Structure formats: C-alpha cells, structure tokens
Amino acid sequence: MTTFLQNLPGDLTDLDSQLDDQLDLSPQAQDLLFRRARTANTFTDEPVSDEKVRAIYVLAKWGPTSMNNQPLRIVLVRSPAARNRLVRTLSEGNKAKTAAAPLVAILAVDHAFHEKLPKTFPHFTAARDMFAANDALREQSANLNGALQVAYFLLAVRAAGLAAGPMTGYDADALNASFFADSQHKVLAVVNIGKPGPGAYRERAPRLDFDEVVTTA
C-alpha cells in the first residue's frame, strides 16, 4: 500500500485527520479508498490481470443491495475490436484516454436481475414474481442497486492498489446497441482501470461541507 499512497497527491494532515479517532478504519485504508484516492485520467502500460479483476469482484460482491438483488454486470473490454467499438460511442473528451487505458470495464445493470432471485434471495420465494409483474419497480430497483454496486466496484479497484477513471460521457443508446443488443443490460458507467500515469490527476474539486448536506429533524 505504501508505494501507491506515496504517489497520490495530498497531505494527510490537511484532510480532516482530526476526526480519525471517530473511525475504526485505519488512516491508511481511509486514504487508499477515499481521502487520497483520485479519479485518474492517464495510466501506465502495466496490464491489469484477470486474477486482479477477480479479487476486485470478490471484494465488491459483499456490498449490500436491496433484497440482495445484485444487478451489476461487468464487461471487460479486452480485445482491440471491442475497444474500438466502445470508444466510438464515447464523448470526444473520453476517447483518447479510454483507447490507451490498460483495462476498460463497462459497468451495466441487468434489468432481468430478478431471474436470479431464487438463488440470491431464497427465503422469499415470491420475490422473482413480484419484480416480474412490475416493470417500474424492477427498473427503479435495478438502477439504484446497480449504482450502489458501481460504487463498491470503484472502491474495490482502489483497494487493489489501482486507480479508476469512471465516466458517464457516452451515447448510452449506441453503447447498449453495440454491447447489449441481445440482453436487458443497460450501461451505468464505463471505467478505465490501471496504475496512474504521468499527469493522471486534475486539481481536486471541492466537496460540499457537512452543513450543506446534513440536517437534523
């Protein structure tokens, strides 16, 4: 962890470390996942192995979802042909960095997630039929829980000592037609993954203050 952290921008003492004693998670882990972790825009050439991706998934899968529905599906875009097809659907500003990243993953949500509920939520046998009968409920639950799992995946990439570059700038209809024409999968995000390269990080944008976000009733 040390080497990766040493290469991240930011000074620990500036980053709310006065609240450290309120948390059980170590300051190093807080930095790796949240405080000093950053969205990367360039990457080195170092490949990302399938074994690494497996470890990332095997960590991220434990994050909670409603009724354990786990709608996230992941496409690793490994072949040059698939990479080209993907890049064509991206916004201009995302094309070059995605063409060059060591690994690109499409994070999608399966709107037919309910077909797996007999496995994932076995103690409530009516769950599958409840979602099958209500398209609006199924879509809402898919999008909420798919996004939760996108977040777990991004943090698990960081847990693996890698940087993530999540993007939502693409033509979603074109991307879905190119990759998911035969399924009910819909893209939620595209993520570049690898070791951060030169100039990977933009200046950090400000976060909202506690009092702008949290109120008491």
Next chain:
Amino acid sequence: MTTFLQNLPGDLTDLDSQLDDQLDLSPQAQDLLFRRARTANTFTDEPVSDEKVRAIYVLAKWGPTSMNNQPLRIVLVRSPAARNRLVRTLSEGNKAKTAAAPLVAILAVDHAFHEKLPKTFPHFTAARDMFAANDALREQSANLNGALQVAYFLLAVRAAGLAAGPMTGYDADALNASFFADSQHKVLAVVNIGKPGPGAYRERAPRLDFDEVVTTA
C-alpha cells in the same frame, strides 16, 4: 477495530482470503467494510453522536461522482416526533426496528444539485445551465450519483465501527411529502445506524459468482 470484528459472524478463512495477495487493502479493512460487515436488524441502546456522524460524512464525501455533483442529502431523524412521522411511512416489516434504532438517517437526492455546481465544478461554468435545461439528464444524474453516495455513506458507517441497516421498503410519496414538501429532495434509502444488538444478523444470502457477473469482450 478488533472488538467490532470479533463480534461479526463469519470465518475469515472461508471468505476468499486466497485472493488477499491481489489487494493492497488490509484483510482487516476488507472485513470491516465488505467481507464480514453485515446489514443489522437490531441495535443496542448506545447513542450515535453528532461527532461520529460528522466523521462518517467527512470520509464518505471523498467518493467520486459525475462532474463532482454530490447530490446526496442526509436527514438525521433525531426527534421523537420526526421518528414517528418517518415510521408511519415505512413498510410493516421495517417499523419496529426503525422505531428502536439509536439513529435513523434519511438518504435523499437533491434534484436541484446543479445549483451547487458553480462551487463543486468551478472549471466548467456551463455545467449548471446544462443541467437546468435538461430535466431528464438532471434526474438521471441525480439518481445515479445519489446512489453512489449512498454506497459511500454505508461503507463509511462501517468504517466508524457501526452497523448499517439500509431499507428501501417505504411509501416514497408519503415520505417525500412528510419530509421534503418544500424542496426537490427525493428519498433513496432509509438507514438505521448503531451498534448491532442481539440477533442483529440474518443468515448471509449468497452472492453471484464471478462468472455470472463478469464477461470479456
């Protein structure tokens, strides 16, 4: 961290620990946030202080969002009157545990998040007007990024050595009318927070296998 982990169910050696050498995050932190952390259904009486909530937010706020838009808003339901109003909107199965939890938070998304973009995304001054002019884009971005931030918040609760009990079983229209009649906030989840109590954990439900979720193109 040790005491909290000791009280969580699960045997480390069963939990994919053969992949530990692929990750930089320590096994203890993996357990605290993902592997042995569990959704809790009962809690002790121990209060959750405002200082603890501040530390949770100050960690969670660093998680990435599209264009740094940070649409999550959090209501700490502290007063008995507000707790009663909230409980009335919940599904039957969620009422008793929410009435008894030491802290309950409503996690909502602000559909007027774009009003804060001049602060949070200052280098792209057209961002605010772009979202103001496109309700569909604004709603989609709010829901996706609000859900990402729900996930960051849940993991930050765990980072604080507390258990979270997220719920989506409620009458959303009634909840929004009761708490957000004067704003563009919409509930995404309700979360009970505290130290896990007796019988807090149900049997762990299965996760999807790697090969059910990840494909290569």
